[in-house]
Amino acid sequence: MENILSAAQMRDTDAHTCTTFNLSSLQLMEQASQSFVKAFSRTYPERYLKIAVYCGTGNNGGDGLAIARLLYQEGYNHLDVKIARFSDKSSDDFDANLVDIESSHIPVAELKHAAELDVEEAELIIDALIGSGLNKPLEGELRMLVEKINKLDKVVVAVDIPTGFKSEGAMKLSDTVLVADLVISFQRAKVNFFLPESAGFIREIKVVDIGLNEHYIQSLQTPYYLITQKDITSRLKRRAKFTHKGTYGHALIIAGAPKTMGAALLSAEACMCTGAGLTTACVPEEGLTALNTRVPEVMAILNENVNEDLTWKTYQAVGIGPGIGSSPESLALLTKTLKEYNKPVVIDADALNLIGQHHELMQIIPEGSVLTPHVKEFDRLFGEHVSWWDRVVTGIDRAKTMGCTILLKNQYTMIFTRDGKCLFNPTGSPAMASGGMGDVLTGIITSFIAQGYSPEDAVILGAYIHGAAGEEGNDYVVPASSLIKRLPATIATNYST
């Protein structure tokens, strides 16, 4: 997994890299600027583009000056630099790059006040006003300048971080940020890039290697990690020769009510398609014909017969919740499951809402269980939150105190682990934003647990494979039932070779 660093850790890495690689900070700035220019010219290869580079007077501004010089050398000759000099302070590396640019052919203008910005002829603006050095919300002249640039409606490419955007900590949609079409960010994505509030400020992100000391970065402690494909290939086990259905576990999916049988069908079919050796669905009698017709591979237990027909030790994994509703019978079935199945349970949807209404059930959730809320279910369980950052804080805390893995669904689904980490899943697509998708995820995770993966590994694999299957084909929308059909192939392509 890739660890995600705070702004302070990035600064620390910057200094450490200079020492260990025997580089000056100015040389590191040059490296960072070269990496930016390489990525920029791939995205915007037209050399006739009119570009304005807006620079602050810190190191982000220093990068901006070096980038302007390098772009000019690359043939981007319709380019000018505007320096927002709203204070007397400037960094040494900014000053050094200013000397270089002043001896070039690039026009440089200094703005002492935001009001001095009149017309902007450039089609594209490079934002090098402030990066990771933001120390308070934008105010005064800089805020006015950013608001003015936002109104120009130009294409904006941010250096490292958009001006005004915090690397970490709670964000508000009302914050003033220079809205970026593209952020070319240095070495690591920043935590807040993965939270939904960023959508209002950032359209696309590219992370470029600027040659920081990776060995050192990986030694840094952080709760935030990004899951990579390697984490999946290293976890997924092949189906070996001579194995049989008994090798891959028996999963029980407790789901569905007369009017929401689809949830049970989706969840049970996803469980089967993810590779559980056997899948049984516990459903109401009204759903039996649908189940037998739609997924003949899946066996059934009827809700009304659980007391006679259900033997817990038959099942290596249990998932409960999709479409069970909130009836007293569902509450009783949930309570029975949590009390009697003394191994981890995958708890989703209505089961989470029932726990939200009957908080005493929290106490009997088996150790190591998996909770898979979407945002509303998360808030019903743990209280209202005003920002996604606050949910991250709560998720980390609750997963530790409950001894459970909590998966909070989103574009970048967050997985809170029992040892206090927050893992971001990179796969998935807005094509997946349609009903039934979460029911499929429950089936997938339950299936991986039945096959012998630890609950945490099952959640990591489940979130990644679910998202990867949703991305395939780049479709406008992926109905949940179509995603299920892709699962066997998606899993196969993620095996290590």
Ligand SMILES: NC(=O)C1=CN([C@@H]2O[C@H](COP(=O)(O)OP(=O)(O)OC[C@H]3O[C@@H](n4cnc5c(N)ncnc54)[C@H](OP(=O)(O)O)[C@@H]3O)[C@@H](O)[C@H]2O)[C@@H](O)CC1
């Ligand atoms: N780490 C790395 O790996 C590498 C980092 N590099 C680059 O360095 C960047 C970080 O540079 P940095 O630390 O100098 O901070 P930076 O973003 O220029 O901002 C500081 C300036 O902003 C000002 N300021 C702050 N908040 C403000 C506000 N609300 N409103 C108004 N002003 C405000 C602050 O003023 P002050 O508050 O101190 O008066 C100061 O002048 C990083 O993003 C990357 O681009 C690469 O070159 C090499 C590798």
Ligand SMILES: Nc1ncnc2c1ncn2[C@@H]1O[C@H](COP(=O)(O)OP(=O)(O)O)[C@@H](O)[C@H]1O
């Ligand atoms: N924009 C998106 N990007 C990535 N994944 C998404 C997106 N929208 C939805 N999903 C995924 O689809 C699933 C939706 O789950 P949920 O809201 O519980 O659906 P339902 O209750 O209809 O089954 C989650 O796993 C979520 O991560």
Ligand SMILES: [K+]
């Ligand atoms: K910036």
